[in-house]
Amino acid sequence: xxxxxxxxxxxxxxxxxxxxxxxxxxxxxxxxxxxxxxxxxxxxxxxxxxxxxxxxxxxxxxxxxxxxxxxxxxxxxxxxxxxxxxxxxxxxxxxxxxxxxxxxxxxxxxxxxxxxxxxxxxxxxxxxxxxxxxxxxxxxxxxxxxxxxxxxxxxxxxxxxxxxxxxxxxxxxxxxxxxxxxxxxxxxxxxxxxxxxxxxxxxxxxxxxxxxxxxxxxxxxxxxxxxxxxxxxxx
Amino acid sequence: xxxxxxxxxxxxxxxxxxxxxxxxxxxxxxxxxxxxxxxxxxxxxxxxxxxxxxxxxxxxxxxxxxxxxxxxxxxxxxxxxxxxxxxxxxxxxxxxxxxxxxxxxxxxxxxxxxxxxxxxxxxxxxxxxxxxxxxxxxxxxxxxxxxxxxxxxxxxxxxxxxxxxxxxxxxxxxxxxxxxxxxxxxxxxxxxxxxxxxxxxxxxxxxxxxxxxxxxxxxxxxxxxxxxxxxxxxxxxxxxxxxxxxxxxxxxxxxxxxxxxxxxxxxxxxxxxxxxxxxxxxxxxxxxxxxxxxxxxxxxxxxxxxxxxxxxxxxxxxxxxxxxxxxxxxxxxxxxxxxxxxxxxxxxxxxxxxxxxxxxxxxxxxxxxxxxxxxxxxxxxxxxxxxxxxxxxxxxxxxxxxxxxxxxxxxxxxxxxxxxxxxxxxxxxxxxxxxxxxxxxxxxxxxxxxxxxxxxxxxxxxxxxxxxxxxxxx
Numbered sequence: 256x257x258x259x260x261x262x263x264x265x266x267x268x269x270x271x272x273x274x275x276x277x278x279x280x281x282x283x284x285x286x287x288x289x290x291x292x293x294x295x296x297x298x299x300x301x302x303x304x305x306x307x308x309x310x311x312x313x314x315x316x317x318x319x320x321x322x323x324x325x326x327x328x329x330x331x332x333x334x335x336x337x338x339x340x341x342x343x344x345x346x347x348x349x350x351x352x353x354x355x356x357x358x359x360x361x362x363x364x365x366x367x368x369x370x371x372x373x374x375x376x377x378x379x380x381x382x383x384x385x386x387x388x389x390x391x392x393x394x395x396x397x398x399x400x401x402x403x404x405x406x407x408x409x410x411x412x413x414x415x416x417x418x419x420x421x422x423x424x425x426x427x428x429x430x431x432x433x434x435x436x437x438x439x440x441x442x443x444x445x446x447x448x449x450x451x452x453x454x455x456x457x458x459x460x461x462x463x464x465x466x467x468x469x470x471x472x473x474x475x476x477x478x479x480x481x482x483x484x485x486x487x488x489x490x
Numbered sequence: 491x492x493x494x495x496x497x498x499x500x501x502x503x504x505x506x507x508x509x510x511x512x513x514x515x516x517x518x519x520x521x522x523x524x525x526x527x528x529x530x531x532x533x534x535x536x537x538x539x540x541x542x543x544x545x546x547x548x549x550x551x552x553x554x555x556x557x558x559x560x561x562x563x564x565x566x567x568x569x570x571x572x573x574x575x576x577x578x579x580x581x582x583x584x585x586x587x588x589x590x591x592x593x594x595x596x597x598x599x600x601x602x603x604x605x606x607x608x609x610x611x612x613x614x615x616x617x618x619x620x621x622x623x624x625x626x627x628x629x630x631x632x633x634x635x636x637x638x639x640x641x642x643x644x645x646x647x648x649x650x651x652x653x654x655x656x657x658x659x660x661x662x663x664x665x666x667x668x669x670x671x672x673x674x675x676x677x678x679x680x681x682x683x684x685x686x687x688x689x690x691x692x693x694x695x696x697x698x699x700x701x702x703x704x705x706x707x708x709x710x711x712x713x714x715x716x717x718x719x720x721x722x723x724x725x726x727x728x729x730x731x732x733x734x735x736x737x738x739x740x741x742x743x744x745x746x747x748x749x750x751x752x753x754x755x756x757x758x759x760x761x762x763x764x765x766x767x768x769x770x771x772x773x774x775x776x777x778x779x780x781x782x783x784x785x786x787x788x789x790x791x792x793x794x795x796x797x798x799x800x801x802x803x804x805x806x807x808x809x810x811x812x813x814x815x816x817x818x819x820x821x822x823x824x825x826x827x828x829x830x831x832x833x834x835x836x837x838x839x840x841x842x843x844x845x846x847x848x849x850x851x852x853x854x855x856x857x858x859x860x861x862x863x864x865x866x867x868x869x870x871x872x873x874x875x876x877x878x879x880x881x882x883x884x885x886x887x888x889x890x891x892x893x894x895x896x897x898x899x900x901x902x903x904x905x906x907x908x909x910x911x912x913x914x915x916x917x918x919x920x921x922x923x924x925x926x927x928x929x930x931x932x933x934x935x936x937x938x939x940x941x942x943x944x945x946x947x948x949x950x951x952x953x954x955x956x957x958x959x960x961x962x963x964x
């Protein structure tokens with residue numbers, strides 16, 4: 256398995272959560288478009304990575320102990336030059352050290368700031384009787400407040416994926432609401448099917464959360480990802 | 491994924507002899523008598539042996555003191571012995587050729603108590619050792635008219651096309667009794683309770699392959715083998731229509747299911763997803779299950795969603811139409827040329843001839859209604875027709891009520907498209923007693939009968955949606 260080393264690493268460190276960088280690496284190897292994240296362990300490295308990737312840039316704390324990154328000062332968006340990168344790097348580390356002095360910090364992840372698209376989420380969890388299932392919904396307030404989501408059991412077929420997308424009440428938002436670009440439904444379908452395949456192949460994945468995924472008129476890309484492993488998993 | 495331990499469950503549905511163990515000798519009204527009554531009523535054609543440690547006889551049939559005293563082999567045992575003596579019964583069955591035991595009695599895993607859980611595990615251990623299959627415990631077992639097996643004296647003696655798998659015995663009795671009065675007949679009905687050995691997947695796989703079963707109705711509180719059940723549903727739904735009523739979808743309902751059959755009820759959203767993925771028709775109540783079964787049995791599935799409704803009452807026309815269109819059916823206006831054809835022989839004025847059609851003025855003129863139905867049914871703008879009436883509106887004239895039925899039955903002959911009847915009952919005593927004979931007249935003409943506008947609209951929508959999904963997939 257291509258991603259074996261990722262699971263092995265987590266197991267060796269006795270972690271049940273993969274970092275964003277690891278999660279995205281796993282997704283990318285499975286053919287899912289992601290906004291790639293690179294780890295910087297020094298400010299200098301963050302700056303040189305930013306220059307190579309191209310501005311605008313997003314910096315995020317890379318720590319297996321911090322789940323809600325943006326609520327804790329762990330994310331800096333829309334950074335457009337090296338000075339901003341340098342400052343943001345230090346601010347993030349300071350904020351995290353103050354709030355979570357015990358947290359293990361791998362460094363700072365550096366990634367391209369994606370152009371705005373329609374935010375959707377794709378999640379996976381396990382049912383005690385029927386095994387893994389996927390969830391699809393629009394991002395942000397629609398999923399949190401209205402619980403406007405759809406579910407299907409793994410394995411999810413193309414037909415199932417299409418129905419999942421069309422079933423949510425907010426589907427018309429994906430069709431180009433008020434002059435917005437519509438989302439490319441077939442890219443989202445492919446993404447859902449791809450996730451279903453990953454889940455089928457890796458029984459050690461307990462939960463998966465792609466949030467947000469940006470849907471564009473001709474593609475879709477995973478902007479943030481979180482994967483939790485089964486406890487005591489054998490990799 | 492586990493597979494059934496049995497290649498084929500046919501042996502359950504053709505016992506050559508049967509023993510009722512635990513039947514009460516003293517009190518003829520005792521609940522343990524129901525199986526004997528039901529079997530005598532339906533006419534089980536092979537030996538029935540009765541067993542009770544007290545011995546004696548019931549209705550001239552000898553009561554053996556022990557299963558071992560029966561000088562012949564016994565294929566099938568229906569046990570009404572108390573839970574604590576159930577394991578001993580399995581040991582008694584050794585060497586008697588028993589293939590299956592139906593344990594009716596409760597007091598096992600569903601109690602949630604250590605002793606009940608232990609007893610149920612003990613049943614499974616002993617039954618596997620002896621190579622005996624268990625139905626139950628805590629259930630009513632099998633009704634199969636072809637095999638002359640039954641658990642209720644009121645069930646029809648004739649066979650039919652509907653197979654039922656119900657975790658609850660009460661819900662099985664309710665579904666069979668109610669739909670039997672609407673003309674439905676059954677191939678095999680299985681109430682399986684706690685499912686300690688044979689479970690819902692075993693029965694579903696069997697009915698999916700059973701040539702006598704054309705439609706499968708399920709009442710499930712919780713499943714034993716989730717993944718196998720999903721696969722069984724998927725396979726069955728490819729063969730024939732499968733209807734599923736899932737009990738225990740709310741927190742309180744789940745708690746009730748836990749104490750009823752010891753089932754883990756599971757997540758509502760997951761069950762819904764599974765039904766959509768497997769092509770199963772999900773229903774939300776026993777009434778909806780009954781309405782949908784009636785639709786599948788009696789209705790030639792219409793080719794589309796356009797319906798013409800013809801019946802008695804202006805206000806009723808409005809309410810019926812609201813229900814139909816609210817459920818995604820369409821009630822299109824009749825074109826002027828069709829209206830004119832009908833006006834040639836009826837005096838119906840203006841708007842009430844557009845669809846829905848309030849035929850109150852002419853309902854007693856049998857030939858005119860037939861002619862009207864004939865003309866409307868040949869219009870390409872509709873796919874099926876609904877005839878509706880509330881006998882209450884014609885009360886107290888019983889004769890007029892039956893004359894409307896005459897007209898509707900004649901109209902059925904004249905219709906070129908599928909037809910359904912909505913007959914709204916009443917608790918007004920004079921009217922209520924007229925309802926059963928009217929229903930029977932419609933059933934004799936093999937018409938689907940619904941009891942409310944909402945239930946008709948809903949059941950027709952469910953069946954049409956199912957057909958549309960299948961058409962898309964194929």
